Amino acid sequence: MPTFNSNSNGTKSAPTNKASKAGxxxxxxxxxxxxxxxxxxAGxxxxxxxTATSSAKPAKKPLDEIVKEVIDGAWGxxxxxxxxxxxxxxxxxxVQRAVNRVEGASVAELTAVVDQVIRGEFGNxxxxxxxxxxxxxxxxxxxxxxxxxxxxxxxxxAGNLDDIAKAVIRGEYGNxxxxxxxxxxxxxxxxxxxxxxxxxxK
Numbered sequence: 232m233p234t235f236n237s238n239s240n241g242t243k244s245a246p247t248n249k250a251s252k253a254g255x256x257x258x259x260x261x262x263x264x265x266x267x268x269x270x271x272x273a274g275x276x277x278x279x280x281x282t283a284t285s286s287a288k289p290a291k292k293p294l295d296e297i298v299k300e301v302i303d304g305a306w307g308x309x310x311x312x313x314x315x316x317x318x319x320x321x322x323x324x325x326v327q328r329a330v331n332r333v334e335g336a337s338v339a340e341l342t343a344v345v346d347q348v349i350r351g352e353f354g355n356x357x358x359x360x361x362x363x364x365x366x367x368x369x370x371x372x373x374x375x376x377x378x379x380x381x382x383x384x385x386x387x388x389a390g391n392l393d394d395i396a397k398a399v400i401r402g403e404y405g406n407x408x409x410x411x412x413x414x415x416x417x418x419x420x421x422x423x424x425x426x427x428x429x430x431x432x433k
Contacts, residue, residue, distance in 0.1 A: 291320060298329045304401035309343055328367030344368055345376045395419060396427040
């Protein structure tokens with residue numbers, strides 16, 4: 232029970248809280264309440280760095296290495312080659328020009344560009360010459376092949392025997408009777424080409 236203090240005039244003063252006199256704080260938080268201090272105040276950092284994710288692309292290979300891979304067939308041919316090289320961040324025209332300087336355009340590639348020329352995709356006259364050379368082709372060889380096709384003649388070989396043999400090894404002429412037919416249709420001596428293929432594969 233609270234006690235009342237008597238004043239000198241005989242009146243009673245307000246009751247005194249015994250807990251306060253006993254040295255116990257009177258403003259203790261109610262049971263069930265939690266502290267609103269931030270995590271950092273409790274000794275836990277609130278700004279931990281997030282794990283960094285690396286999105287860096289693989290470094291590009293030197294041009295001569297890519298050219299060798301293209302010649303070896305690692306990047307496909309035609310539109311497939313173009314798509315793969317560009318997807319990997321390479322300049323297709325630059326790579327193809329370098330490939331053509333090394334081995335000359337394969338008959339398959341020459342045939343493809345001849346068809347494009349005939350469809351008008353490279354324009355005419357000086358415009359055609361400029362576009363073909365910008366794409367890495369030998370204008371005179373392409374034009375000669377265009378003229379041959381329009382005259383109903385087989386397209387002349389675009390490179391030396393080693394070039395054709397490498398194209399065969401890459402699978403550009405198929406196998407067996409199909410290979411023989413394609414090589415002869417392109418104006419090649421099948422036996423000579425096949426003999427060189429066999430030598431390169433030894």
